[in-house]
Each structure stands twice: as C-alpha cells, then as structure tokens.
Amino acid sequence: MQLTQRIIDAIKDGLSSEFYDLLIQYGRWACYLGCSGYATGKQSQTAWIDDDSALCLDAAFGRLKKAFPAVWQVLRMYYVQDMDELDIVTMFKRAKKRRSNRQGVRRGRGFYGFDPAYAEILYSIGPxxxxxxxxxxxxxxxxxxxxxxxxxxxxKKR
Structure with missing residues (x-):
C-alpha cells in the first residue's frame, strides 16, 4: 500500500496535531464510507480526507483489529463513533450487564471463542x-x- 502525500505530511512531525486531525477526519469518513465494517449509513460531519488517505488509515486500523482487538475497539469508539472516554466506559459497563451470563463469549462462523481476560479488562476499565x-x-x-x-x-533507493 502506498501512502498519500497527505499522510506523509501528517506523520513527518511525529504525533502532531496534524496526525490527530487526520484520525478525526478518518473517523468521519469511516462512519459513512468505511470498508472495515463500521458504516452507519449517516454522516454527522463532512470529512475532508480523500479516499486514498482514508484507505491507508483503514488498513492501519485493520491491522490493529487483528493484533489488538481491545485497542482497536477503543479507537473505533473514539474516532468512528465519536464517543469520549466517559461514553466508552459507560458502553463497556452496559455490555457487562447485558452479557453477565455469557461473559467473554463471542460468536464466530459455527463456533464460539472464549476469551474471559479480554472481556474482563474491557468491563473494568475507567476513563x-x-x-x-x-x-x-x-x-x-x-x-x-x-x-x-x-x-x-x-x-526508491533500489
């Protein structure tokens, strides 16, 4: 995957405000046009990010989802669903109440995976x-x- 000039400019100064702006714009884009399964069908604010840059960020979020699902879930809730840390904590607490009898169980294709540590961590975090x-x-x-x-x-050097 090739990075766009917009992403190269955003990462050249490290974790700068330009990089965080790019994540916010990606969240707005993904809310409506995301291809990682976040599409809600409504767009609250217009995103100025171009599709190629958003797809690069989408690939980064996809990699994060595979390697660290809890971290991905928090980022998704923060940037795509536009929640703050208190909203996220509230959502995790509600999820624990709803799943109290099936804690840590998640569905897959024809099987259940059990990960109680993952569920417990998310249910017990604070802001x-x-x-x-x-x-x-x-x-x-x-x-x-x-x-x-x-x-x-x-x-390029080769």
Whole structure:
C-alpha cells in the first residue's frame, strides 16, 4: 500500500496535531464510507480526507483489529463513533450487564471463542485507562504508517 502525500505530511512531525486531525477526519469518513465494517449509513460531519488517505488509515486500523482487538475497539469508539472516554466506559459497563451470563463469549462462523481476560479488562476499565489505551492505539497506527513510509523510501533507493 502506498501512502498519500497527505499522510506523509501528517506523520513527518511525529504525533502532531496534524496526525490527530487526520484520525478525526478518518473517523468521519469511516462512519459513512468505511470498508472495515463500521458504516452507519449517516454522516454527522463532512470529512475532508480523500479516499486514498482514508484507505491507508483503514488498513492501519485493520491491522490493529487483528493484533489488538481491545485497542482497536477503543479507537473505533473514539474516532468512528465519536464517543469520549466517559461514553466508552459507560458502553463497556452496559455490555457487562447485558452479557453477565455469557461473559467473554463471542460468536464466530459455527463456533464460539472464549476469551474471559479480554472481556474482563474491557468491563473494568475507567476513563484514565481508556485514554491510555487510545494513546497506545494512536501510537500503533502512527508506527504502522511510519513503517510503510520507510519501506517506500527504501524501495526508491533500489
């Protein structure tokens, strides 16, 4: 995947306000046009991000989803669903009440996977922990984009 100039400009100064703006714009784009399963069918605010840049971020979010689902879920709730840390904590607490008899059980294709540690962590976090998880997820997305940019530079030199 090739990074767009917009992403290269956003990551050149590290975890800058330009990078966080890009994540916010991606969340607005993904809310309506996302291809990772977030589409809600409504767009609350117009996103100025172009589709190619959004797709690069979508790939980074997809990689995060596979490797760290709890971190991905917090980032998705924060950027795509436009929740703050208190809303996220409330949602996790509600989910625990709804699933109290099936805690940690998730459906798959014809099977159930059981991960009680994952469920317990999410159900017991507070606002500070949500912000820490969000920050870690942002760093992971940034590092993935940085890695893609460095690979692009290496390929140019060859």
């Amino acid at each position: 500070k922990e949500v912000l820490a998880i969000k920050k870690r997820g942002e760093e992971m997305v940034f590092n993935y984009l940085l890695e893609l940019n460095q690979n692009k530079d290496k390929n």
